[in-house]
Every structure is written in structure tokens, then in C-alpha cells.
Amino acid sequence: MPSNNPLRRRSFLKSTAALSLLGMSGVVSAKPGRNPGPKKDEILVGVSKNRDTKKAVAQHVPGNAEIVHENKELSYAAVKFPSHASTRARENFISAVTKGDDIKYAERNTTHSTLYTANDPKLGSQYAPQQVNANDAWDTTLGSSDVTVAVVDQGVKYDHPDLSARFGSNTGYDFVDDDSDPMPDVLSDEFHGTHVAGIAAGTTDNNEGVGGISNSTLLSGRALSESGRGSTSDIADAIQWAADQGADVVNLSLGGGGYTQTMKNAVSYATTNGTAVIAAAGNDSSGSVSYPAAYSEAIAVSALDPDETLASYSNYGSKLDLAAPGTNVLSCWTTSTQYKEISGTSMATPVVSGVAALALSEYSLSPADLRQHLKNTAVNVGLPSNKQGAGRVDAANAVNTSPSPPGNGDSKETTRSGSLSSRSDSDGSTYSWAYSSPSQVVLELSGPSSADFDLYASEGTGTPPTTRSFDHRSWTTNSQEQIVIDNPDSSAALGILVDSYSGSGDYTLTITEKK
Incomplete structure (x- = not known):
């Protein structure tokens, strides 16, 4: 996973200050005429990281809509419908596009x-x-x-x-x-x-x-x-x-x-x-x-x-x-x-x-x-x-106050490796607690850059979760996932599932339990 060393990050910020004004890493500029502020007529479509975002979305876009924006780093595209289009038209598009193999989600471009x-x-x-x-x-x-x-x-x-x-x-x-x-x-x-x-x-x-x-x-x-x-x-x-x-x-x-x-x-x-x-x-x-x-x-x-x-x-x-x-x-x-x-x-x-x-x-x-x-x-x-x-x-x-880890500072780290062979392949497992009442557990998944792996966890069941039944999920468009659980339920083993949304390859799962 990327380094969390603030000194490295701050040095990077200083060295790139002049260059950063020239563009936005991973972001494709909006088309001319894209309105500022709320964008109620748009649907955001997330695509698995190992796919061409625009190409994956374009094949599902109806004739009265268009792709107006793309963020390559977050792997989503914005599809704009004309303001006169009905709510049903947008809902139909969401229903249709999410059936695509490479499409992870579709949702309204909500306003904050x-x-x-x-x-x-x-x-x-x-x-x-x-x-x-x-x-x-x-x-x-x-x-x-x-x-x-x-x-x-x-x-x-x-x-x-x-x-x-x-x-x-x-x-x-x-x-x-x-x-x-x-x-x-x-x-x-x-x-x-x-x-x-x-x-x-x-x-x-x-x-x-x-x-x-x-x-x-x-x-x-x-x-x-x-x-x-x-x-x-x-x-x-x-x-x-x-x-x-x-x-x-x-x-x-x-x-x-x-x-x-x-x-x-x-x-x-x-x-x-x-x-x-x-x-x-x-x-x-x-x-x-x-x-x-x-x-x-x-x-x-x-x-x-x-x-x-x-x-x-x-x-x-x-x-x-x-x-x-x-x-x-x-x-x-x-x-x-x-x-x-x-x-x-x-x-x-x-x-x-x-x-x-x-x-x-x-x-x-x-x-x-x-x-x-x-x-x-x-x-x-x-x-x-x-x-x-x-x-x-x-x-x-x-x-x-000098920082201290959760609890009394004791921690146990376990690393597991595995491999997923294809889309929808998954590995389910359980983790037995090292401490009777852990204050925190952190799950970190590192998978191949050419695939899209997801991470799920369930507490208090003693069995692995499924992609439909879980307590926690990390579900980004790539294979770098993290779940942090404060004061987890340790009455039964922690259930874990690593699932391939798309692609195949080896992965590493790091489990850090803190007392």
C-alpha cells in the first residue's frame, strides 16, 4: 500500500507545487458548457479499474445522453441526460448499465x-x-x-x-x-x-x-x-x-x-x-x-x-x-x-x-x-x-501526549496469501482472535493492479460473509481495500471474504489486531 510517511508526502507537495497548477492527476477536464454546482441531470457510473472507463460506459449510453466527465483515478464517468428527460429514463439507464460485466455501480450525481x-x-x-x-x-x-x-x-x-x-x-x-x-x-x-x-x-x-x-x-x-x-x-x-x-x-x-x-x-x-x-x-x-x-x-x-x-x-x-x-x-x-x-x-x-x-x-x-x-x-x-x-x-x-496505539499498545499482525482465478471467484475464511476483547482490527487487501478485488467482513458469526450478507465492505474500483473495525465483536471468529469482481491473480491480506 502507498506510504503514509508524512515527511515523504510533504516533500512531494513542495516539489510539485508549480506543476500541480497545470492539471489534475487522474481527472479529465469537464467539457465546455458543463454547469458548475449541482448536476442533477447526471448519473455517475463506476467501472472496474482494469477496464477503459469511457469505453465500458459508452456502449450503454442512450442516444439522448452523453458522457461529460471522467475521473480515471477513481474510475467513474458522468453521463448527462437532457433536463427534460424523465426520472424513469434515468432509472432505466441505471438498471441497464449495472448489468454490464465491467460496471460496478451507477448512481445519481447528488448535491451537497x-x-x-x-x-x-x-x-x-x-x-x-x-x-x-x-x-x-x-x-x-x-x-x-x-x-x-x-x-x-x-x-x-x-x-x-x-x-x-x-x-x-x-x-x-x-x-x-x-x-x-x-x-x-x-x-x-x-x-x-x-x-x-x-x-x-x-x-x-x-x-x-x-x-x-x-x-x-x-x-x-x-x-x-x-x-x-x-x-x-x-x-x-x-x-x-x-x-x-x-x-x-x-x-x-x-x-x-x-x-x-x-x-x-x-x-x-x-x-x-x-x-x-x-x-x-x-x-x-x-x-x-x-x-x-x-x-x-x-x-x-x-x-x-x-x-x-x-x-x-x-x-x-x-x-x-x-x-x-x-x-x-x-x-x-x-x-x-x-x-x-x-x-x-x-x-x-x-x-x-x-x-x-x-x-x-x-x-x-x-x-x-x-x-x-x-x-x-x-x-x-x-x-x-x-x-x-x-x-x-x-x-x-x-x-x-505521545501517541499510543488503541488499547495497551499490544498488537498482532497476521499475513495471508491467496489467489483468485476469475471473475466471481472468492476465498472465504475466518480469523480467530488473539485477544479476548480487541480494541481494533484492521484488514488490508493488496491485489493485482490488473484486477478488481473486494473485501468483506462479518462480526460475531464465526462464518465468512457473502457478497450479499456482511457487516463491513471495502468495494472500491481497484484491488487495494481496507476495513477498520473499532471494538469488534469477539464472541465468535471474524468472518472474511476476498472476492474477485473482475480479473484474476494473487493477493495478500494483512490482519492487524490491537489490544
């Missing part, structure tokens, strides 16, 4: 939105950095420019007095307008990305405005338009691109599109390539975490009021990882006001991203280890776990 709640501006001091004890963390480090936080959001006003020092020559990419300048189009309307960037990394100790949580390098992936809305494809492309640029953290202060395989693949791609994905739990006051925060690889963040109670607007649920201040958070603004307070899980998320960047300034951590470290060092504020996760993120603890 910013997750903030507007408030009247207040002339108050910042409280968020103090609440997460950033002041104490700053005695150790203000953060390092070698750590990069990518803000996938609206564009960022990168010449803001409190942000300009945080950007290098590569300010980012605009996936809405398909150009190399992520500056907001309409400053008075497009403030969200700038506010988010200021929370995570507004320059601290510069006698200017506010202090962000960390002095990390910023990268802007503009994937939401001035309306605050954007398509799954634009956001997924931006996540993949940010990972390819060597970003250490991707901040996703957005949601509302539901589960999509395209977004899941993008989040999986980022974490597999060493980029931590931190996402907002949602602003619906719902008892379930929204996507993309709800994906197993993402770090899901709820919002707290200044008194550390759960904000009335914040989503919560079993998939929550951490909580952070999100109400009336002061940060950078795009107009002459320059600074303003707004609220939302959108604001809580970059607090966690900033703390993550501080931790990465001190320690070399993979995304999984970073997630665990932030949870281990979080502070219990007296809320149930479905409202605060492991607790309120704490910068001082994250910086001044």
Missing part, C-alpha cells in the same frame, strides 16, 4: 451543501481556540508549514490578511469553473470556504485579526459554488486531487448528499494514500451522522455551544468520533468586514482539522493512528458518546 447556520455578527473575542486549549498547545508548537490542510469547500480568499501567509505558490484548484484559481467568484456570496480556512489555519501570532488553530499550509479545492452547493463528482474529484497533492488533512464542512459509492471511493482513496478526512456531522438536529462524515474512514465531528452542550442544530449518532466548538465561531470573511461569527458543524470541523495539523507537526501518524490519537486525547464534557464521540477535541493533549 455547506453546513453552517448564519448568525448576526458579534464583537466578541474568539473562544474556540481557548476552549480546545490551543493556547497551551502553542507553547509547544504553532504548527508547521510542512503540514497541509486542504479545504474542499467554496473557494478561499487566499489573499486575506490572515490567510495569505498560509498559502504557497499552489493555492489550489477550482473544480466548479475548471481552472487553476480557487478564489471565490462573488466575494459577498462565497464566504464559507474562507471562514473554514481561517478556523483551521488563520495565521497566529502575526498581529493581525484572528488566530487559527494551526499555522499549517492551506490548499483550496473549490468544489462548491457561490450558492454553497456542489455535486458529488466535483467534491470527489477535489478529494482525490488533494490527496494526490500530498495533503495531510482534507476538511469537508459539507454534506447532505446521502451515501454515494463515488464519494465513498474518494474518501477511501484519500485515507489509503495517507490523507486524513475530517467531516461535519450535519446540521439537521438528527440522531444520525450525515455523509460524507458517516463513512467509516472519515472523522465525524459534532458541534458544541460555548457552554460545551451539544448545539441544537448539530447531528449526532453512533458514528460520531469527536466534538468541537461550532456556535458563534469568529473567523475570516470575504468582504470588507474581514471577520465574522457564524455557526454550524461546518465551523466545528476545521477546529478538529487544525488540532490534527498541530498533532502532525509533532508526530508522524497515519490517518488511522491520527484518528485514534485525537480520540485518545479528547476531553469528556459530560455528554453521551453519541453526542460527543470520544469527547471534545483538545489541542494541548494532542500535542503534548
Whole structure:
């Protein structure tokens, strides 16, 4: 699997800064006339990695539709129907195309939105950095420019007095307008990305405005338009691109599109390539975490009021990882006001991203280890776990506490090898626990680049899962898969299935159990 060494990734980012403005690795530019923002008339079709994406999809496209976009790295194509086409026409296409041998999925190009709640501006001091004890963390480090936080959001006003020092020559990419300048189009309307960037990394100790949580390098992936809305494809492309640029953290202060395989693949791609994905739990006051925060690889963040109670607007649920201040958070603004307070899980998320960047300034951590470290060092504020996760993120603890693996640090690694001969061939097996109550188990599959292998797991059954009945699945368009299970059910052996969606060859399965 790709290295998770932050030093290697950061060196790569610096060395490619000038070149990255010329193109997007693995992404084919949109056709002229492709509208920015939501793309409700499009269907995203995922194709097995070892196939020609466009060719595999084209044979199924009806005469009134066309392929308008392709992401080769994530192996999907966007098929656009005319706006007057009926819902049934799109549903018929989804039904027909998914019968193709090389087609992995087809789904609507759903719309995601910013997750903030507007408030009247207040002339108050910042409280968020103090609440997460950033002041104490700053005695150790203000953060390092070698750590990069990518803000996938609206564009960022990168010449803001409190942000300009945080950007290098590569300010980012605009996936809405398909150009190399992520500056907001309409400053008075497009403030969200700038506010988010200021929370995570507004320059601290510069006698200017506010202090962000960390002095990390910023990268802007503009994937939401001035309306605050954007398509799954634009956001997924931006996540993949940010990972390819060597970003250490991707901040996703957005949601509302539901589960999509395209977004899941993008989040999986980022974490597999060493980029931590931190996402907002949602602003619906719902008892379930929204996507993309709800994906197993993402770090899901709820919002707290200044008194550390759960904000009335914040989503919560079993998939929550951490909580952070999100109400009336002061940060950078795009107009002459320059600074303003707004609220939302959108604001809580970059607090966690900033703390993550501080931790990465001190320690070399993979995304999984970073997630665990932030949870281990979080502070219990007296809320149930479905409202605060492991607790309120704490910068001082994250910086001044040496990272430790889950549990007591003991781990057992087992490697298994196998071979699949053809499409739909599979290997089912079970894994007997080394520890009576493991805190975490990580399954990592590495298969041939010419095939598309998938990984499944089931808990508490003692039998292998099937492709239709499972508890966990990693189902990207290639053969590099990972499943992380926290506090697994060890009452029976863990069931594992390696399945060939297409192709053949040898694979290696690594099972790491942590006590």
C-alpha cells in the first residue's frame, strides 16, 4: 500500500507545487458548457479499474445522453441526460448499465451543501481556540508549514490578511469553473470556504485579526459554488486531487448528499494514500451522522455551544468520533468586514482539522493512528458518546501526549496469501482472535493492479460473509481495500471474504489486531 510517511508526502507537495497548477492527476477536464454546482441531470457510473472507463460506459449510453466527465483515478464517468428527460429514463439507464460485466455501480450525481447556520455578527473575542486549549498547545508548537490542510469547500480568499501567509505558490484548484484559481467568484456570496480556512489555519501570532488553530499550509479545492452547493463528482474529484497533492488533512464542512459509492471511493482513496478526512456531522438536529462524515474512514465531528452542550442544530449518532466548538465561531470573511461569527458543524470541523495539523507537526501518524490519537486525547464534557464521540477535541493533549496505539499498545499482525482465478471467484475464511476483547482490527487487501478485488467482513458469526450478507465492505474500483473495525465483536471468529469482481491473480491480506 502507498506510504503514509508524512515527511515523504510533504516533500512531494513542495516539489510539485508549480506543476500541480497545470492539471489534475487522474481527472479529465469537464467539457465546455458543463454547469458548475449541482448536476442533477447526471448519473455517475463506476467501472472496474482494469477496464477503459469511457469505453465500458459508452456502449450503454442512450442516444439522448452523453458522457461529460471522467475521473480515471477513481474510475467513474458522468453521463448527462437532457433536463427534460424523465426520472424513469434515468432509472432505466441505471438498471441497464449495472448489468454490464465491467460496471460496478451507477448512481445519481447528488448535491451537497455547506453546513453552517448564519448568525448576526458579534464583537466578541474568539473562544474556540481557548476552549480546545490551543493556547497551551502553542507553547509547544504553532504548527508547521510542512503540514497541509486542504479545504474542499467554496473557494478561499487566499489573499486575506490572515490567510495569505498560509498559502504557497499552489493555492489550489477550482473544480466548479475548471481552472487553476480557487478564489471565490462573488466575494459577498462565497464566504464559507474562507471562514473554514481561517478556523483551521488563520495565521497566529502575526498581529493581525484572528488566530487559527494551526499555522499549517492551506490548499483550496473549490468544489462548491457561490450558492454553497456542489455535486458529488466535483467534491470527489477535489478529494482525490488533494490527496494526490500530498495533503495531510482534507476538511469537508459539507454534506447532505446521502451515501454515494463515488464519494465513498474518494474518501477511501484519500485515507489509503495517507490523507486524513475530517467531516461535519450535519446540521439537521438528527440522531444520525450525515455523509460524507458517516463513512467509516472519515472523522465525524459534532458541534458544541460555548457552554460545551451539544448545539441544537448539530447531528449526532453512533458514528460520531469527536466534538468541537461550532456556535458563534469568529473567523475570516470575504468582504470588507474581514471577520465574522457564524455557526454550524461546518465551523466545528476545521477546529478538529487544525488540532490534527498541530498533532502532525509533532508526530508522524497515519490517518488511522491520527484518528485514534485525537480520540485518545479528547476531553469528556459530560455528554453521551453519541453526542460527543470520544469527547471534545483538545489541542494541548494532542500535542503534548505521545501517541499510543488503541488499547495497551499490544498488537498482532497476521499475513495471508491467496489467489483468485476469475471473475466471481472468492476465498472465504475466518480469523480467530488473539485477544479476548480487541480494541481494533484492521484488514488490508493488496491485489493485482490488473484486477478488481473486494473485501468483506462479518462480526460475531464465526462464518465468512457473502457478497450479499456482511457487516463491513471495502468495494472500491481497484484491488487495494481496507476495513477498520473499532471494538469488534469477539464472541465468535471474524468472518472474511476476498472476492474477485473482475480479473484474476494473487493477493495478500494483512490482519492487524490491537489490544
